[in-house]
């Protein structure tokens with residue numbers, strides 16, 4: 118396969134409410150930072166992929182509204198509706214198509230400007246489901262219960278994830294929440310949808326992120342510290358919750374298997390140095406570490422309890438604090454990619470894991486309760 | 499950045515998007531919903547390839563990418579696969595919290611139905627419990643013609 122690399126990353130701080138910027142304006146500082154980071158100008162960008170969701174933006178054909186702040190004028194631009202990791206997949210494909218040497222990928226949302234339950238409720242089928250009032254939190258609670266029952270996962274094991282990630286976020290200057298939470302703090306937080314308590318759930322944040330992807334030729338010319346794309350794949354499960362066994366994650370397993378095969382990874386636990394996974398809820402980090410093959414099925418709780426996924430563990434997961442500390446919807450998966458790039462470069466500051474990072478994993482999710490998964494393997498060379 | 503608001507105050511434009519829709523249920527869901535309304539019965543549809551009984555019924559099997567075949571009667575009783583107690587009022591709920599959502603596998607179906615539980619203390623609900631549909635007095639051909647499921 119032709120090679121491509123991520124040559125620039127930029128993001129805004131995630132926040133509960135950005136008043137200084139309206140929602141398209143929020144994208145601009147992320148794009149400027151990504152270009153600066155790559156050491157290029159907007160003139161070096163051959164095409165642009167924006168990632169957004171019209172409901173979150175409150176505007177249809179939202180990509181048109183963020184064109185100006187993404188340098189789209191007079192350029193080829195397309196939009197991916199969903200999570201930023203999927204937008205980046207399309208951006209990479211365009212670089213590999215031979216038509217474009219570089220793609221700028223953006224992802225953003227301002228959750229503060231709407232009501233998340235209204236928006237996620239509209240994701241459900243209007244004939245069979247929507248009038249029940251289900252939203253992302255209640256649907257994921259159904260998944261959490263099913264998964265925890267199947268594998269005897271305790272609420273404490275989920276709380277370990279939340280405490281770890283919130284404490285990791287203390288070292289992340291871009292994080293929305295900086296909370297020094299203990300397992301007891303998480304366990305003592307208010308029940309939202311059993312078994313999910315307040316601190317088992319990610320916040321809804323404002324934030325934007327941008328990355329520059331380049332094909333090999335252009336990446337060599339740009340220089341800097343490219344993070345090479347070693348393997349990437351995504352896979353989707355069924356739409357209706359009742360069509361899925363919510364304790365299972367076959368779509369993630371399939372996506373991971375393909376990404377690992379492309380990257381030549383046979384033992385992910387040993388060969389992946391750090392993973393940034395889509396922990397929209399604490400239990401999801403447990404499920405996804407299983408689905409990614411970092412431990413055996415049902416072993417996510419024990420893996421977290423052992424400390425292995427801590428910043429100094431043998432397979433650090435979410436040293437940035439993950440979504441539990443910052444969740445700009447749509448941007449979250451692309452932020453995982455940016456964080457993985459930082460780790461590979463050794464530029465993650467207080468988040469940097471305690472080993473030489475040669476291979477990093479980034480993971481994005483689209484749809485309700487992990488319906489669709491996108492797995493990225495990035496490497497130093 | 500911090501003193502931006504010394505010379506100008508933040509303006510917020512409050513609005514909402516309100517778009518009327520009229521979603522056609524289609525032939526398959528229409529038959530299912532009318533049977534709920536008129537006969538208080540659940541119908542599933544069987545996939546000719548994987549033999550799964552899909553309930554609620556779909557025109558196309560989500561597993562096999564083939565058109566589903568025969569209509570199959572499904573029981574109004576089944577088992578709770580998973581559940582949650584919704585405790586925070588989101589403003590779009592059909593009941594006042596706390597109340598219980600569940601995925602219920604009806605006898606004779608191979609897929610689950612997301613619905614509401616009633617006539618039980620939220621704290622007493624467990625996966626594996628058997629439940630039965632309670633139909634609304636006034637039925638209009640909607641999924642909420644089933645008011646909730648109650649313990650058997």
Ligand SMILES: [Zn+2]
Pocket residue numbers: 545546547548549550559560561562563
């Ligand atoms: Zn089938």
